[in-house]
Amino acid sequence: MNNNELLFVQFLKGDTKSFESLFKLFYAPLCMYAYKYVRDYDEAEDLVQGFFAKIWDSKSSISINTSVKNYFFRSVQNLSLNHIKHRTVVDQHQKETLRSMVIADNEQSAFDFVLAERINFCIDQLPPKRREIFILSRQHDLKYREIADKLNISVKTVETQMGLALKELRNKLSDIKKTLIGFILTFSI
């Protein structure tokens, strides 16, 4: 039994601290996963809050026959799909993307949040200015022009810094890959 399973068992016995740990560990990844379906940050958070409220309320009757991680991601996937189905307007394009996503997910595992956390670790190590530019572009979805205006720099600089950031992340991640091969085998969330 790995750590998640242990926490889950303790939670089912009524331990709030274990539940808090699971919540904090999985909250952001589950939100990100829900976001991939619902395409709205607030709705994604509401769905995940709802999911945790549900398992909190029904802790006396839950039994799972898969890993905690699988159970969490699968539940949030179902909630997200239901949520979209009940939207009044769903354009054809979105339906198509959805279908392909469900297929892709069934083949691979859920959203790779171990990788995401590793990338975030590397993002935090970028030089401050480069990091800021990268975050504004990737996290806040700003256009290069908007970033340039906001930081009072040229679009060319944004372009260069973004290129450097990606290159650096790429290098750091392959370094990590080298050292982490053994680590990943034992550390599977």
Added chain:
Amino acid sequence: MVSSLPLAFKGFVQLNCHIRKMDTVKKENWNIIAAYLANEELDEEALELIGQLKANPDEWEKTVAFFNATTDAARMRRFDADKAWEKFQTKPAQTAKKRSMPLYRFMVKYAAAVALLLVASVLFWYFFNTQDSITYATAANDFSHPVYELGDGSRVTLNHGSSIELSSRFGKKIREIKLTGEAYFEVAPDQNCPFIVHTYNAEIEVLGTAFNVNAYSNVKNVEVAVNHGKVQFRSANNDAIYLEKGEKGILTHDYKKLTKMASFDLNELAWATGYIEFNAANLNEVARTLENAFNIKMNIDEEVDTMLMLTASFTRQDIDYIFEVAGITLDLDIEQTNRRVYLLKNKK
């Protein structure tokens, strides 16, 4: 030549080659790839390069997947698990409330047992029937300020690291609560059923009011601040004072002195009421009020002029909103330097 190397070493050579191969993308190419995948406009030359890269679909797919993974990772940072947990914690409190309701459902209102009340002394603290009592508590680091409804229409807001215990007889003839820490009470009026709060060394009796009791331990002062209505504040050696709206009573920790102050700063109750009013308050006062209301720490950069004045009022606004208003009004930047720690500084 290679075949004569030990097997393990051969493996290492291959792994190394593989990693080097991943890095075939030139430095300036990354600029163009990033811009292309971020949906920026590109010139002819750049588009041509993208065309060339796409000619190697395996490699291109990997590059796109890598780029998308960084985007997902960055977006995941939007979700703040700690904040979400604080928000979530109010929900278990609601379920607890539901469960406690039946106890009061058949509550019968008898005439006030005045005699009992007079006899009730501080000793009550030690004889409190803990067997069937109901306890609500917050952890020292729980700043969610949960609100509990007591079944008689009264509400209690708990500050961090505090607990209240309702006696098993709560609401029958008398409403008695034991408090450690700080709580804000909004008491539903009921002439026939006195509401009494017991702390280590004092008790506060009310008949329908909203007031705050700060009694974290027996080595600190007990402070009672009345928002509206009237309360009686009694000390262990049976001194008593009446406190009315806007007044505050302080019992020193040696139990000796019970004093009344004619006024207090309503912002002291902001943690529970959510109401904050600044009337030409200087920066130090603003910082102290916000620290108290939101359980945060505020540092002021030395270069900032602390004589800047703020006049504004807020009703149940979150800290981000207040910072935004204060920042714009005073032309200051407010930066979060740590969890719960903020720095006020001049705009660059």
